[in-house]
Amino acid sequence: QKEVEQNSGPLSVPEGAIASLNCTYSDRGSQSFFWYRQYSGKSPELIMFIYSNGDKEDGRFTAQLNKASQYVSLLIRDSQPSDSATYLCAVTSRDYGQNFVFGPGTRLSVLP
């Protein structure tokens, strides 16, 4: 059973703070890691992906991957109220073909 877990929410941070979203996965063969953002009533949109250990930065977003610990995180710097959404972690592995395994999501609220 391939599982993806995320820190339970909702997570509330003040505007301008750093929001930290965490994801752990059970399949050591997992290869690719994606973060999707989903606003209420909307479909998920891809914001970051990472394949290699370490950090990957894109604007205010940083994805961090540690395959030894089976852990991937998403940091959002200078959080804005517009970042309030549910963040979904998705993982793929060779054994699971081209499908994603999605985590349950973490709801983030950025308070003005």
Place this chain on the structure above:
Amino acid sequence: SAVISQKPSRDICQRGTSLTIQCQVDSQVTMMFWYRQQPGQSLTLIATANQGSEATYESGFVIDKFPISRPNLTFSTLTVSNMSPEDSSIYLCSAGERATGNGYTFGSGTRLTVV
């Protein structure tokens, strides 16, 4: 990334009837997926639809209930058959080339209510 047009955006259906959801992609894509999302829940994969082959269904989903067509590399349909109130959910299609590429994009979703 591919752009996906999904329709209908919502529908209210009588139990026992069927609804077909369509997804049109603006470019040829290898992989297409169909998901269900209950309110406040994450995404549950229904099936993978690849052109030229039978759809591959996940555990708990069967072809008789959720027939899928994939006639070409830009289009797919999902039918929800013999609907019951338990089928009320949001249905999403997703498409892309490879999971190890730039990920997959999603259609806008179909909000289905069965009464």
